[in-house]
Amino acid sequence: MRSGRLKSIGLVALVMLALVVAAGCSAGGESADNAPGSVGTTVTESGLAFSPATLEVSAGDTVTFVNEDSVDHQVLIGGVTLTRQAPGESVTWTAESAGTIDYICTLHPSMRGRLVVK
Numbered sequence: 103m104r105s106g107r108l109k110s111i112g113l114v115a116l117v118m119l120a121l122v123v124a125a126g127c128s129a130g131g132e133s134a135d136n137a138p139g140s141v142g143t144t145v146t147e148s149g150l151a152f153s154p155a156t157l158e159v160s161a162g163d164t165v166t167f168v169n170e171d172s173v174d175h176q177v178l179i180g181g182v183t184l185t186r187q188a189p190g191e192s193v194t195w196t197a198e199s200a201g202t203i204d205y206i207c208t209l210h211p212s213m214r215g216r217l218v219v220k
């Protein structure tokens with residue numbers, strides 16, 4: 103009985119340690135996203151337009167679409183419909199291969215943007 107209880111205490115300690123490590127990792131990821139070098143891979147949705155309208159990225163880069171409007175947006179890019187974004191929400195897409203990709207908002211087809219992937 104006694105050793106069983108010690109084992110469960112050890113298990114709880116392990117789980118807590120894992121949670122602390124996981125939290126540390128995600129905090130590091132967030133600060134990396136805010137690094138000056140990643141500014142160029144953000145597209146803002148504002149005033150029913152993508153900004154910048156044309157963005158050049160490298161293959162493997164992630165592009166983050168940030169909804170700064172007061173309405174929802176939903177990006178259709180490379181044949182993939184991304185998660186619908188409520189105001190203030192972001193969605194990320196990875197540029198996997200080189201080429202020029204035109205994209206739109208499915209909710210506002212007049213919203214058009216272009217990614218040039220090098």
Ligand SMILES: [Cu+2]
Binds near residue numbers: 174175176207208213
């Ligand atoms: Cu839209």
